[in-house]
Amino acid sequence: MSRVIVVTSGKGGVGKTTTSASISAGLALKGFKVAVIDFDVGLRNLDLIMGCERRVVYDFVNVVQGEASLNQALIRDKRIKNLYILAASQTRDKDALTLEGVGKVIDDLKTDGFDFIICDSPAGIEKGAQLALYFADEAIVVTNPEVSSVRDSDRILGILQAKSKRAESGDEGIVEHLVLTRYNPKRVETGEMLSVEDVVDLLNIPLLGVIPESEQVLNASNSGEPVILDSESDAAQAYIDVVDRFLGEEKAHRFLTAEKKGLFKKLFGK
Amino acid sequence: MALIDYLLGQRKKKTANVAKDRLQILLAHERSERNAPEYLPQMRDEILAVIAKYVEIDQDQLQISIDEANGFEVLELNLVLPDK
Numbered sequence: 001m002s003r004v005i006v007v008t009s010g011k012g013g014v015g016k017t018t019t020s021a022s023i024s025a026g027l028a029l030k031g032f033k034v035a036v037i038d039f040d041v042g043l044r045n046l047d048l049i050m051g052c053e054r055r056v057v058y059d060f061v062n063v064v065q066g067e068a069s070l071n072q073a074l075i076r077d078k079r080i081k082n083l084y085i086l087a088a089s090q091t092r093d094k095d096a097l098t099l100e101g102v103g104k105v106i107d108d109l110k111t112d113g114f115d116f117i118i119c120d121s122p123a124g125i126e127k128g129a130q131l132a133l134y135f136a137d138e139a140i141v142v143t144n145p146e147v148s149s150v151r152d153s154d155r156i157l158g159i160l161q162a163k164s165k166r167a168e169s170g171d172e173g174i175v176e177h178l179v180l181t182r183y184n185p186k187r188v189e190t191g192e193m194l195s196v197e198d199v200v201d202l203l204n205i206p207l208l209g210v211i212p213e214s215e216q217v218l219n220a221s222n223s224g225e226p227v228i229l230d231s232e233s234d235a236a237q238a239y240i241d242v243v244d245r246f247l248g249e250e251k252a253h254r255f256l257t258a259e260k261k262g263l264f265k266k267l268f269g270k
Numbered sequence: 271m272a273l274i275d276y277l278l279g280q281r282k283k284k285t286a287n288v289a290k291d292r293l294q295i296l297l298a299h300e301r302s303e304r305n306a307p308e309y310l311p312q313m314r315d316e317i318l319a320v321i322a323k324y325v326e327i328d329q330d331q332l333q334i335s336i337d338e339a340n341g342f343e344v345l346e347l348n349l350v351l352p353d354k
Contacts, residue, residue, distance in 0.1 A: 191284030
């Protein structure tokens, strides 16, 4: 059985593409066959984060419009077996995607034996974002511990519950997961940042994981590698946990507390 | 300087708490709008039409919402009458 997962947030810049790339890579490393689709037509970036930007010949829109076959457009990841990327079009506008067209691509991926189909949503709540979530079985809502991000996540949760295929057909609703990114335990401890408990309390959805703010995320995107592959870093460790929990493993949450400063550092340090 | 910052920091109101309080109010409000029954806009228009027969009011002077309080569903109408 294939599972269709949308990675969404409402707000831009919170880490949707970073999360899509790392979760896709993580699932493929576990041996699953994974396709990750960039729904951000006109502003594609998944290809860049995955490091395959120079290998895009055909894209998602080409497939939807019948100008290329799915096999021609799927880019095979060079590092990880069973991981495929479907890039968004950079030149077309977002109206180039249709509900029927997207539905057919997802059906074809299911027929091709993909275990996971990850839909990387564009920001916003308009057509592109709605298409990305429409066919989803599960949603990963990426949120930063910051007021506008939490509000927008709540908005997108409303759309998941009202405007998805599952909602419209009266089936069981989309399974929701929260991934809290750019978490800074130090600022949480000083009362300057919403805590993970606060955000879970406000959004009222189950927590899949917390990704600490990490310099390695920028380094990874600079070099076109999903950050999960940089296994030394905290962010990678946190994403590995997210993938394990997503597959049903019970794992304690990590990176929620700041490293303790000694009294001397507290008084005189920076 | 770190010592002064540290001492000053103790007295300031924690902004994370402010953020949480603001979000709690905002999200409750936005959710109730989202979950409002489908007939609400039409009912609002019809109520507005009745009121307009007797008083001159602006379209946006009437706020209407359905909330839940203590297990009761409460229909709240809020209308500001014009100055005489």
